[in-house]
Amino acid sequence: MNHSNIGTSRLTAQHVVQADFASPEDVVRHMGAMQAQDYAGAKWSIGLRTKNCTATDVEQAVADRKIVRTWPQRGTIHFVVPEELRWRLQLSTPRILAAAKRRHENLDLTQADFDKARDLFYRALQGDKQLSRSALMQLLDTNGIPAAGQRGYHILWYLAQTGHLCFGPLEGKQVTFALLDDWVPAVPEISRDEALHRLVEKYFVSHGPAPLHDLAWWSGLTVADVKKGLEMAKTSLEAIVVSDTTYYLARGLEPLESPGTFLLPGFDEFVLGYKNRSAVLPLEHASKVCPGGNGIFLPTIVQDGQIIGTWKRKVRSSGTSVEPTYFVSEMAGTNLENPITRYTQFQSL
Numbered sequence: 103m104n105h106s107n108i109g110t111s112r113l114t115a116q117h118v119v120q121a122d123f124a125s126p127e128d129v130v131r132h133m134g135a136m137q138a139q140d141y142a143g144a145k146w147s148i149g150l151r152t153k154n155c156t157a158t159d160v161e162q163a164v165a166d167r168k169i170v171r172t173w174p175q176r177g178t179i180h181f182v183v184p185e186e187l188r189w190r191l192q193l194s195t196p197r198i199l200a201a202a203k204r205r206h207e208n209l210d211l212t213q214a215d216f217d218k219a220r221d222l223f224y225r226a227l228q229g230d231k232q233l234s235r236s237a238l239m240q241l242l243d244t245n246g247i248p249a250a251g252q253r254g255y256h257i258l259w260y261l262a263q264t265g266h267l268c269f270g271p272l273e274g275k276q277v278t279f280a281l282l283d284d285w286v287p288a289v290p291e292i293s294r295d296e297a298l299h300r301l302v303e304k305y306f307v308s309h310g311p312a313p314l315h316d317l318a319w320w321s322g323l324t325v326a327d328v329k330k331g332l333e334m335a336k337t338s339l340e341a342i343v344v345s346d347t348t349y350y351l352a353r354g355l356e357p358l359e360s361p362g363t364f365l366l367p368g369f370d371e372f373v374l375g376y377k378n379r380s381a382v383l384p385l386e387h388a389s390k391v392c393p394g395g396n397g398i399f400l401p402t403i404v405q406d407g408q409i410i411g412t413w414k415r416k417v418r419s420s421g422t423s424v425e426p427t428y429f430v431s432e433m434a435g436t437n438l439e440n441p442i443t444r445y446t447q448f449q450s451l
Contacts, residue, residue, distance in 0.1 A: 109406070110361055111351065111355060111407075112309065112310070112372060112375075112382070113361050113404070114355060115352060116308060116309065116372060116375075117132065118150060119358055121151055121152060125159075126149075129148045129152060130148065132307075133151075133308045134308055137369040138181045138369075141277075142157075143368050143369050143370070143401070145160040146445065147370045150365075156449075157448055161272070167184060167286070169182070170187055170268050170269070172262050172267075175194040176194070184285075185289050188286070189291075191263070192297055193297050194322050194323070195265075198263055202260075209253050211257065216257065220261055220266055222242070222247075223241070224266075226238075232278040233279060234276040235278070236276065239254045266283075298328075302328060310339070310349065310350055310351025312350065313347050313349055316377050338353060362406070364405075365402075365403060365442065366401060366404055368398070373402060383409045387409070387429045410436065411428035411433060413425060421446070422450065424442045424445065424446075
């Protein structure tokens with residue numbers, strides 16, 4: 103393996119090439135956690151790794167509680183499978199809350215505010231109910247907890263991060279929230295060491311080849327924790343050295359040399375699963391994927407493991423189309439017929 107085929111190896115490990123999973127929950131279970139702040143894009147991230155799932159199938163998996171959308175790591179919204187959520191929170195919550203302390207102080211949010219909001223939401227949501235974000239914001243305001251100026255958002259975030267809330271299904275275009283204890287059945291607790299073992303093994307099997315620092319960034323854990331988990335998981339992993347950097351991946355991973363062309367959503371794990379993206383995205387084109395470095399990632403065109411451009415979805419009366427923008431003019435002749443057909447079928451069926 104060399105630097106040029108790291109991207110094709112990642113497409114294979116992430117099952118973008120094979121697209122052989124039967125259900126949304128199978129995809130999420132394999133990937134461990136999948137970026138989901140862009141709900142529509144996250145659905146397509148799942149769909150492109152399955153045999154024939156549609157957007158409706160992914161939404162149904164959410165409604166059936168087979169996948170859960172919440173803040174399990176790095177303070178960012180992801181999809182996870184229910185049985186893994188609590189141990190992921192166990193690993194991530196202490197560091198994330200410590201990092202958020204100053205922001206909460208600036209918003210004049212106290213532990214008493216969080217506790218009062220928790221009690222209000224438990225009373226409102228108990229009995230397996232779901233309420234929209236706007237309804238919960240109103241509940242805060244009417245009970246003496248101002249929700250303006252991002253205070254309400256941070257209260258929801260805090261209560262999800264501490265294992266009290268998670269997202270429910272959409273209500274029209276409105277997000278809803280539910281009590282985690284209602285939405286996700288309790289499972290036997292595992293030790294912190296076992297949680298580290300599972301997280302490290304799952305990441306490198308699903309995202310490898312990748313170096314340790316990518317996993318530390320992706321998970322929000324320390325490099326020391328990642329190394330500890332790696333020591334426990336190393337029997338199922340292989341280490342390779344490329345340009346003086348050690349990468350870890352599943353044993354026996356065999357990537358295709360020319361896996362083809364794919365349309366990925368903006369926050370797909372192929373891009374957001376790594377801190378260092380230079381193996382698949384040349385530095386001179388990085389700003390074209392995340393313009394202005396504002397944290398908003400555009401959908402990408404990937405050919406044979408390399409990001410060659412971006413794309414936009416266009417909805418017209420005649421149907422859905424895709425408008426590509428390539429980094430270099432020589433790629434303008436890229437055949438996107440099959441990727442576009444697959445994407446439009448996912449959206450429409």
